[in-house]
Amino acid sequence: MPDLGPVLLSLQLAAVTTVLLLVLALPLAWWLATTRSVFKPVAEAVTALPLVLPPTVIGFYLLIALNPQAPIGAFWVSMTGDTLTFSFAGLVVGSIVYSLPFMVQPLQSAFENVGKGPVEAAAMLRASKLDAFCNVVLPQSMRGLITACVLTFAHTIGEFGVVLMIGGNIPERTRVVSIAIFEHVEEQSYAEAHWLSAGMLVFAFLVLIAVYVLNRSWRVRTG
Amino acid sequence: MPDLGPVLLSLQLAAVTTVLLLVLALPLAWWLATTRSVFKPVAEAVTALPLVLPPTVIGFYLLIALNPQAPIGAFWVSMTGDTLTFSFAGLVVGSIVYSLPFMVQPLQSAFENVGKGPVEAAAMLRASKLDAFCNVVLPQSMRGLITACVLTFAHTIGEFGVVLMIGGNIPERTRVVSIAIFEHVEEQSYAEAHWLSAGMLVFAFLVLIAVYVLNRSWRVRTG
């Protein structure tokens, strides 16, 4: 059995990132789904950028933006005494940027699929926009919401390039599972690589099966 | 100006991958969207695996499967005289695996959104399943199809971990843009890294803006 530290660290990173991103993405996705602003395509493009950009571009810019000499990095150092690069907090920042579209896009699609029909109906039943969002749109978007969270969680677990560049490979701090596997392979410690990879494979498969079985029954219930 | 070789190589890789994946994914996504098989969640989970697995897990398994000593790798060497690992062909294989869900999932969602209504209507107008698929479902899924292709193309452009593991860093063969940026940072060729990163950023932004503007008008046309 290999060291499970990287696995736990990855799970922790993915969980924190998913929660923070959900909070950020709900209003953003709702705005994108309903706005008629001419800036919508621009906002959509910016949101989708992390999908298209190589992780090394993101990693490079983060390395520049978060380093202790740069304003953000310096501010963080003055606040916490720790640097953002080579720290868990830095990885969270990187993951939020990196996984943003994985949260926003499924939510936006789900909201768009709900459409304005139910929102209008809710307004006619004296529900405010927020009320309608929470009690009509969100419940009707459950599938998209679950998908968004799972994708975000999973994509963060799988994150490699950004972490490689801004993480510094510190055990129990930034040495996430993808980095550990990479190292094992490069070191030709194939036994350890096999253990970790097989573990990830089984974990991933089980998580996904759970989601899809859930989605199936969920879908049947709502017709 | 930096060497444009990696950029061209990435574009080529993304284009080849997108075309091959589209061919593979159309029937798969349609099956997933319409089947009532109990194996559907399993198939969905398998399809989604590359989303959840770290690229290094994928890279590791590909390295094991494709290396010249393994059956597939040996077969490839006997057919082409070249190895699959550390070659463009190997990157295409890796990218197809890596980007599979980015093609399948938007297509599947799009097909599901079309729903069975139009397919039933088409059947009643004497259209076979295939006819209905080509002339009703596909046109009504244009947005999903474009999204799928762009996501796949983009995600392949951004591929880093898998390439690093099965492609290495061989000029004009496997040195794609994400690897080149990583290396420029390593070499302290920050100017080159800046050029490439900024180029990728502008390119990505323009591609995405185009897609979202297109989507916008497309959406208005179909109500």
Added chain:
Amino acid sequence: MSGPANSLTLSLLLERGDFRLRLDETIALDGVTAVFGRSGSGKTSLLRAIAGLDRPAQGRIVFGDDVWFDTDTRQSMKPHRRGAGYLFQDARLFGHLSVAGNLAFADKRSGHQGDAIAFEDVVAATGLSDLLSRNIGGLSGGERQRVALARTLLARPRLLLLDEPLTGLDRAAKREIMPYLRDVPARFGIPALFVSHDIEEVTALANRILVLDGGRVAAHGALGDVLQTLDLGPLLADGTTGSLIEATVTGHDAALGVTQLDLAGTPLSLPLDERLETGRTVRLFVDASDVALATARPEGISIRNILPGQIKAIEKNASRPYADIVVTIGKGQLRARITRASLAELALTEGMEVFALVKTMSFAD
């Protein structure tokens, strides 16, 4: 009565693609105003603008003392604050909730205002008791629309916007809901705009009618006046026209199953409706096609409602095979549509005394 404090002022211009809806009307806020017109005439567009779901390009919408919309002062009250209850053509039920959940959604947010509309009454009237625990997915078209109707009522609106609520219901269901729809505005003082392209529905439910044609108002006024003066036939390519007459309830004969009325001295009998108290004045809608005329009182005939009157006007048109005869009966008028062949044979002239034979008529409110 229809002073600004108790009326809905609609002065607006709305554009939807090539279509323009232009309106400058004040609608009295009591009872039911039918919005009548053929498909594509702008009925739905008008209701959406009132509800706040679409914004007119220009104009004012004032409900009583509340300005709901005004382009001049850039006011636009949020749709959910207007208190309009909208029954959509396509039900729009919430698929994630059961039937009961859909009803509770409205019920909760209405604050049970006055509790004048009881949850149980609505459920019973819309025949939903057995469906309460059902999911929306499995409902048939008619069932869906009954749920939507109940849900809208439970939101206890200040103004009902009913967009063809009876379309898609079978007659049984329509009959079940009709009396409820008819009673709601009066019982709870909720005024309603009722979109329909069915003149029978309109006459059964509305006091007033606003006729739209191609985005313009073709007529607006009391139902009786409009039906009397405007031949809706050519406008609606519908052929239906009729009259409203007033009569007084004189009693009920449960044995024979009739309610007896008096119309300017002539006794009338209609299918029994014991809810109508004796002495009450009711309006009756008589389809012009259901009225026959005779020059002498016919004897030994099963038609019992035979009203003596005098011909006031004869409207004929060479392009149509019928003529409309307006007959003065007491203080009211009755329109009879007879063939031109009969007109010639009976040699009817204005001022002539005739008997109007009415086999079918219905209570209009």
Added chain:
Amino acid sequence: MSGPANSLTLSLLLERGDFRLRLDETIALDGVTAVFGRSGSGKTSLLRAIAGLDRPAQGRIVFGDDVWFDTDTRQSMKPHRRGAGYLFQDARLFGHLSVAGNLAFADKRSGHQGDAIAFEDVVAATGLSDLLSRNIGGLSGGERQRVALARTLLARPRLLLLDEPLTGLDRAAKREIMPYLRDVPARFGIPALFVSHDIEEVTALANRILVLDGGRVAAHGALGDVLQTLDLGPLLADGTTGSLIEATVTGHDAALGVTQLDLAGTPLSLPLDERLETGRTVRLFVDASDVALATARPEGISIRNILPGQIKAIEKNASRPYADIVVTIGKGQLRARITRASLAELALTEGMEVFALVKTMSFAD
């Protein structure tokens, strides 16, 4: 006529949640068979099973010589090969195509069979000429359904499955399409199943009727027979009943706007319909409520259709305020619904000679 080679055999059990549809009928494959019943009675479920869109749990569906479905032999013909044209309750237009594109989709795949149904005729009859270049998105409800109707016709089906095609249309649009719907089966030999909960639509369009109630067949047969023998009233909570009588066209009077007919020696006149050739036998539907009876021939009355006959039966029921009187007229029968008060007053008895007065009637085919 209705041998197995020319009939649709439906022997099936279908389950949808709690609902069960059970059927064992053979439907003659000529003309129009109405599938009639209230909301939720299983009309749509039946049509979907015939079209192949849903699979019965058990049973056989045989169209002429073709086995469309058989659980015993595990056969199930693909829906698009059955050649059934289905008009859905919810239009189901293709949003990515224009109106013209939707029509062309069907037209192309039908192979223009025989070209008996011309593209232009369909477009004209459904009033779509001006809409051809429009997008589906901006169409009103009525417009959508007209496009769907035209599209289904252009698929040149072997069997028409019409699921409430007139619901949502205003009367003008209904009138426009009705004759076309009525003519299609006869003109092109396409049999049709026509789902409706409107008895007027049914009588205007169908020869036969299959009445569903709670997933079971309540009646099935020729329209006249079923309407004559089955009081649809209680079943449908609808109150409507009527009769079909046959008459011969004797001529047209364009000046008076009437078509003249002969019914067992009595002249009748109906609104002009010049498409009916002289000498042709037509069926007329007469709503029982539109028939009055008189013991002596009334004179000086605008009702011109006065038919002498003999009372065959008097059906009355203490719980209902009316009685149904079946009058034999020539070889046919006419049902009159009169109040029990009139019945008493006129002292009608079986075998008595009476005059039936019919103000309104319509051509049933």
Added chain:
Amino acid sequence: HDGRPSGDALIAVATNFREAAMRLEADFEAESGYEISLAAGATGQLYAQIQNGAPYDVMLSADRRRPQMLVEDGLAGADSLFTYATGKLVLWSADEALLSCVSGEAVLRSGAFRRLAIANPHLAPYGTAAMEVLTGLGLSDALAGKLVRGQTVGQAFAMVSSGNAELGLVALSQTVQLADNAGGSFWQVPSDLYSPIRQDAVLLERASSNEAARAFLAYLRSEKGRATIAQFGYETD
């Protein structure tokens, strides 16, 4: 050969030697007319790639162990093995002042810094050497929390030069190329604190008849080649 688009020989080079290899490449190509290309990586990484079929013709390692292992694996010819350079480890800071007056050892012992970058000891010989130094000074535990590791010595260097780590234990050759522009300050680690970093070159079996590869190896051993290598702070035999 191998459908490789350009370059007659593909040279796998340990990252510490990349800059030197690029200079050598330019000189060699001008002189010989052969075309070569370079693929850089950590020594361990390059070795693993060769194991998995990477089409390299020559490996310029940062140690003697990996080339030897390739020979033992039958992937390289024993006769082509030779040491082309011996590298030196330095403690480097991008801050010009930090190591200019104080000895590096004192700075390391003081612990007055947040991050010390090193290369991955498992993959990069310079990382192995760095760990030897820290262990030798008895600081490996004390500084464990401050260590950040790059996959290659190149990445370790980048961590320092980008300002994200104050200090790095890197190759002298990497600081030499900066001398004129970026500057910074460094402390040359005494050679007794780590085993000599002898860097071997080897011709891979697949390239046994590759003239360009052979010629390049010969050029490395030539007078001119060795002079170039020395310019980058390496010792040559």
